[in-house]
Amino acid sequence: MKKILIVDDSRVSRIMLKKCIGNSDKYEFCEAENGQVGLEKYRDFRPDVVFLDLTMPVMGGREFLKEIKKENVDAKIVVCTADVQRKALDEVFSLGAFTVVKKPPAKGCVLDALSKLDQINK
Amino acid sequence: MDKTEKAIITEEEKEILLEIMNISFGKAAADLAEFIDIYIELSIPYIHVLEPRALSGYLKKEIKDNLDCSIVEQKYWGKFKGDALLVFSAISSRELLSLLDTEKDWGYCSDPIDVLEKESLMEVGNILIGACVGKIAEMLNDIVTYTPPKVIIETQPLDSFFNFQVEEDSSIILLRTAFKFKSTDISGFLFLITSNESVEWLKSALSEFMERS
Amino acid sequence: MDFSQIPYQINIGLVIVDRDLKVIFWNNWMAMHSGIKDEEIIGHNLLEFYSNLDNVRFLKNFRSVISFGNLSFFSQKLHKYLFPFNTTTSFDTGFEYMQQNCTMGPMRDKDNGEINSVYLTVQDVTDLASYEKKLVEANMLDGLTGVFNRKYLNSVIEKEFERHVRYSRALCFLMLDIDFFKNINDNYGHQFGDFVLKELSARISSALRDVDSFGRYGGEEFCCVLPETDIKFAVAVAERLRQVVVDEKFINGSSSIDVTISIGVSASCDKVSTPEMLIRSADEALYKAKETGRNKVVMMDEE
Incomplete structure (x- = not known):
């Protein structure tokens, strides 16, 4: 069973993402509504992958990325954002994001990201 | 939360609408940068539900904190319909014109600066409103059309600004976000005042959106 | 009924281009005013024929319509x-080309709703613009001399003062008056007096920068708003104006006289903090110039 942490302030967004991933037998989910809570959950839950929103109150996605990479360089982070400007993408990749999924999430893209992760872990 | 708010839109619908706004504004910002070379930051949006009577007061209060402002108004009209108000605070005309790369033309124009300022404001406003409203409509599977923008610049007493015609026993869904043009001092707010007529449609479009995803 | 003729026949320009600005449709109105037949332009890029549209502003609006489906x-x-078309009348409209209000909007694929082309309507508003221009000018200009009138000058002072406060830019003001104008009128008649006012306005206008605003404040009194100018430079400008008036005689018909002017100069500063004070300070300096001999420039007190 794979562990997935979803860090997003929007409940709706978390629901949509879970719908895309589907198959609840294969995955175990944990959710956080901002980066701060996300960090705590990450330490407890030790997820295989994190789906991360960028704009959140308290602690945004960029800071979360920076912090988590300090603790675990190998952390696998998939950034979810609607703002796919080149500059924004370059920034999250330089912070160590594994890949980016465009919002609203499409099933194909999300599963694609997950299977890429599988390949790396093999 | 007061009673009207409960009646018109549920907490869940509000959450869906917020997420749709988030995504739409993110897409709008990305497309504005990629296709139009306009670089803009849009902050986390808010939704307010108001009684019609409270609307003018609310807007006056929001805008009064930004004296020296200019407002672009444009109506959008589809299944999703309403009134878009773009409030620019403290505009520098030169900066504004630079957004549309018209600084070069500056010297050749015989018109007074404030005419150019006003028209440029409308043009930038038209694009910005079109981007934000267009993306929301797109996500709700709707197509909207627009009236030509109108602009009001400063100095007029705010009381004469607003003359919304709304039914008394209804509520208004107001969407709000703050914007800032990157590497300029130009910033302000965008308000989308959703018309009563489209509330029923909006509710069903929201649930459809969740089912689709 | 056959409605398909309407786009061709309406009294408005209608152009449709694809996503690459290639012309797909060009109606009769456009053909008539451009002199380009539809078969000549269809299939070609619009910018090939109208290179003036190859500018950032037009293209930004075009891409906005393509991307967001809004109207521009x-x-x-x-x-x-x-579109640089000739005006349709031989009367002077005050414009070189037909003035136009244009609208651009999306056209979508019937099946998938995607925007695959863009329409552009062109409306001739020359008459309206010409009428508006005349009204605006009539409201701004002094009937006799053609320079700005007092009402417009006051609005310029207000606006420039606001800019001065907002961006802390320097601002100067000149008040000038024809010396012994009453004598000119009495000795040479009012018609000659009018000539002096007109000639003086012309001489001074041509000696100023485009950004300066010069106008008739009333009677034989004129004033001048000098934005982004410090007081030293303003005094030099005033001196130049005094020169262009005194240098050459005013000649009309058989009459020929020397005319001189006196000028008061003021500048916005801590002490001069309102438009009214700017005018009053220049007026006081002008009064001093008159008192101390005329045909001279006097700066406001600066302590």
Whole structure:
């Protein structure tokens, strides 16, 4: 069973993402509504992958990325954002994001990201 | 939360609408940068539900904190319909014109600066409103059309600004976000005042959106 | 009924281009005013024929319509025209080209709703713009001399003062008056007096920068707003104006006289903090110039 942490302030967004991933037998989910809570959950839950929103109150996605990479360089982070400007993408990749999924999430893209992760872990 | 708010839109619908706004504004910002070379930051949006009577007061209060402002108004009209108000605070005309790369033309124009300022404001406003409203409509599977923008610049007493015609026993869904043009001092707010007529449609479009995803 | 003729026949320009600005449709109105037949332009890029549209502003609006499906409005006030067509009348409209209000909007694929082309309507608003221009000018200009009138000058002072406060830019003001104008009128008649006012206005206007605003404040009194100018430079400007008046005789018919002017100069500063004070300070300096001999420039007290 794979562990997935979803860090997003929007409940709706978390629901949509879970719908895309589907198959609840294969995955175990944990959710956080901002980066701060996300960090705590990450330490407890030790997820295989994190789906991360960028704009959140308290602690945004960029800071979360920076912090988590300090603790675990190998952390696998998939950034979810609607703002796919080149500059924004370059920034999250330089912070160590594994890949980016465009919002609203499409099933194909999300599963694609997950299977890429599988390949790396093999 | 007061009673009207409960009646018109549920907490869940509000959450869906917020997420749709988030995504739409993110897409709008990305497309504005990629296709139009306009670089803009849009902050986390808010939704307010108001009684019609409270609307003018609310807007006056929001805008009064930004004296020296200019407002672009444009109506959008589809299944999703309403009134878009773009409030620019403290505009520098030169900066504004630079957004549309018209600084070069500056010297050749015989018109007074404030005419150019006003028209440029409308043009930038038209694009910005079109981007934000267009993306929301797109996500709700709707197509909207627009009236030509109108602009009001400063100095007029705010009381004469607003003359919304709304039914008394209804509520208004107001969407709000703050914007800032990157590497300029130009910033302000965008308000989308959703018309009563489209509330029923909006509710069903929201649930459809969740089912689709 | 056959409605398909309407796009061809309406009294408005209608152009449709694809996503690459290639012309797909060109109606009769466009053909008539451009002299280009539809078969000549269809299939070609619009910019090949109208290179003036190859500018950032037009293309930004075009891409916005393609990306967001909004309408773009090219107002006559800002753009004057998109297509350089001749005006349709031989009367002087005050414009070289037909003034146009244009609108651009999306056209979508019937099946998938995607925007695959863009329409552009062109409306001739020359008459309206010409009428507005005349009204605006009549409201701004002094009937006799053609320079700005007092009402407009006051609005310029207000506006420039606001800019001065907002961006802390220097601002100067000149008040000038023809010396012994009453004598000119009495000795040479009012018609000659009018000639002096007109000639003086012309001489001074041509000696100023484009950004300066010069106008008739009343009677034989004129004034001048000098934005982004410090007081030293303003005094030099005033001196130049005094020169262009005194240098050459005023000649009309058989009459020929020397005319001189006195000028008061003021500048916005801590002490001069309102438009009214700016005018009053220049007026006081002008009074001093008159008192101390005329035909001279006097600066306001600066302590």
